[in-house]
Amino acid sequence: MKKIKNLMQKPLVGIIALALTVSSCSGFLDEEPLNQKTDGTFWTSAADAQAAVNMIYYGGVPYLYGGRENGWQPTRLMYSGLLSGLFTDQKGDGNISGRVRDLNITFQSVGEVNELYREPYVCIGRCNVLIARIPGMVAKGIITETQKNEFLAQAYFFRAWSYYFLLKEFGCKDGEAKDGGNGGVPLILEPIETADPTVINKPRASITEVYTQIEKDLQEAIKALPNTTFYANKCRITKPAAQALLATVYLQWAGYPLQNTAKYAEAAAMAEAVISGGAGHDLEASDDNGAAQKSAFNKIKNSKSSKEIIYAIEYEQLLDRGNGYINACMTNAATSWKKADGKTNVFKTSVLANMYHAEDAVIKSYVDGDVRIMEKNFFFQTYTSAEGLTYDCDQYDNWFWFEDYAMVNTVGSSLNFPVFRLSEMHLIAAEAYLKQTSPDQAKAKAHLEIVKKRAFTVNGVLSNKYSLPATITIDDVLTERLHEFPLELKVWDDIRRNHLYPQLQSDMSLKWVDIASATIYNKSDGKSFSNNMHMLIWPFSDSALDRNPSLSQNPGY
CATH class of the missing domain: 1.25.40.390 (Serine Threonine Protein Phosphatase 5, Tetratricopeptide repeat)
Structure with missing residues (x-):
């Protein structure tokens, strides 16, 4: 076919x-x-x-x-992440961005x-x-x-x-x-x-x-x-x-x-069916995390043959079906960056804003040694042009959505957008085993460990910064989901499903607390969901x- x-x-x-x-x-x-x-x-x-x-x-x-209202607005599926406060629209002047902020x-x-x-x-x-x-x-x-x-x-x-x-x-x-x-x-x-x-x-x-x-x-x-x-x-x-x-x-x-807790066992079984189903899926490995960009997460991003991808939205700019996230991946300041001649813009586009900018609590909660927070995996802080000039992004921009050719030539990106990856099946199994009627700590931990170890391993060497508690909790699983899928638009489902919200602690870990009593990031006048629980659904x-x-x-x- x-x-x-x-x-x-x-x-x-x-x-x-x-x-x-x-x-x-x-x-x-x-x-x-x-x-x-x-x-x-x-x-x-x-x-x-x-x-x-x-x-x-x-x-x-x-x-x-x-789909979006116009080029300056977040895509429809960004709305929920913006509502969570864990991500913000840098430009922030659209109707939906203002309303979720307030x-x-x-x-x-x-x-x-x-x-x-x-x-x-x-x-x-x-x-x-x-x-x-x-x-x-x-x-x-x-x-x-x-x-x-x-x-x-x-x-x-x-x-x-x-x-x-x-x-x-x-x-x-x-x-x-x-x-x-x-x-x-x-x-x-x-x-x-x-x-x-x-x-x-x-x-x-x-x-x-x-x-x-x-x-x-x-x-x-x-x-x-x-x-x-x-x-x-x-x-x-x-x-x-x-x-x-x-x-x-x-x-x-x-x-x-609904809290139909019997479904946790079915979730675990179905995730296991994907993992061991013999289809040929496999996790990517990080062979390098330098200029060659051979980390697992760059392979997932750039490859159109990755065995980790279970399903993705397909894009191809040559067929006039470009991925519009290219307009939403970088600071607006990049529109004024100049080439060595001091006159020509590095990027031709004038429509550019980080419309899904990660809150500091998200960025700070990553641990040293985690490949995912290293430069040019999910995020980036500098850009080096074909001329060899380096520019400061002035923030953590979204590398996972960035494609150099598309930015330089002002066309839609051809990067596919992952919907399901094999790593998510491990984390679904971990959460389900942990929350089912008779929790299975050993199986939950084994699945979580697979994903987290991959994030701390380069060229087969596990970072000495890697650690995992002897007994894992839902905090560990939800934090891992946030770190593994920061730009794949999943966090609001995690929050709604568990009624838990991440709070950054003094040691930079995340504690997931009842959303009704949580301090919500990036909300006007300190607003929260304590009196607005109905807003968990539209x-x-x-x-x-x-x-x-x-x-x-x-x-x-």
Whole structure:
């Protein structure tokens, strides 16, 4: 199967005609979905089915990774990290940046948040049509049974991911919504082929019902997806990717708001299934941490063949699909850096700001000897140009998103954005073993140790700065997650799932305390979540409520 980016070199046949013409719809799915050409010629070839599948790779949650209001604003998926206060928008003049800084989140004033709700349903609609249409193509001899299963598995994966995203961003306990009703989201499992508002405007389903559907979809996907690595499968979804998502789902399901602790054991088992599943995944090793940039974390960043990557959002600027994080990785001061002639700018771009700048507490909590905090792994403080001139960044900028060619030539980056890595499976297992009904300290520690030792090892030599307590705690696991994935947009899920927030101690360690009593970084007037626990999830925006009168608001809004 070709890479998606190669398929994108040709027009996707019939894409424009794939949307139903239901402009009079008033429901929240009024842009839905993939269906059929108006002349009835779509769904008549394997290429049609493949084109429809291609669309789900770039809509929904993958779109949110890069989608933003404009070039000066954070991407949609940065919002939660900014809300945590552990990261800040250097420019900070956008509506969402100001509101998360002030903890001024109201359903009337967060129009940007509507994209977090709307876009996953765009993908869900497309997946529903695929799931409905693809089986009939086998009976007509258009595709084989094997092709059908592969196409459906990808649709199940993206539908599950969309619903999971919606639940963790908008889901509350059943009975806590404003009308006392369910706390899930509207559950739509079939194509919407009518403008009838009584069909379109679905109320919120039970949060457990939605989680159960996610689980079912991923179990179906796992049956048919190939057991190989992401890059070996030419950037298509694999069995380990579906397992990784399911392990993540189980972990979040086990935590707040549902606290279904039985799911911890399932999270550990699913993470173990990825680790020992024989697909060929492996952790990268640091062969060097100098100018050659052969550390594990540079390999993860730069390689498009890394076996550590389980799933990533694919980017390629030559196909006009560049990674927009290049505009969000550096201090704005870099726009005025000059070459040796004193006149020519080093970088051509004028749109540049560190829109996800790590709080000092994050940076200071790394221990000496940890490769991840060393220069040009996740962060960098200086830049050396092709002329050999060195410039001071005046802060810790985000090396993990930086690409020299893109910056110098003012184009989108071709760096892929990791979604799941093998190291996360070890840390999911560690957290789950530690928090399950009968904790398994030995297994939890073994998984944590694998990840932490890698971070302190270069050329096979373990740093003498490495240490691990005899008995580990959730503080150790959550700190390791923050240090391992500082720029992969995961910390707010960790905080919400555990209701714990990191506080920097005098010895520069992190103590994770109840978020209701924690001092939150980078908030105006010392504001905290003590009286704002409802802000751990987003409100449905004013426009979402207008579009679907059956939708009940989240508590506290």
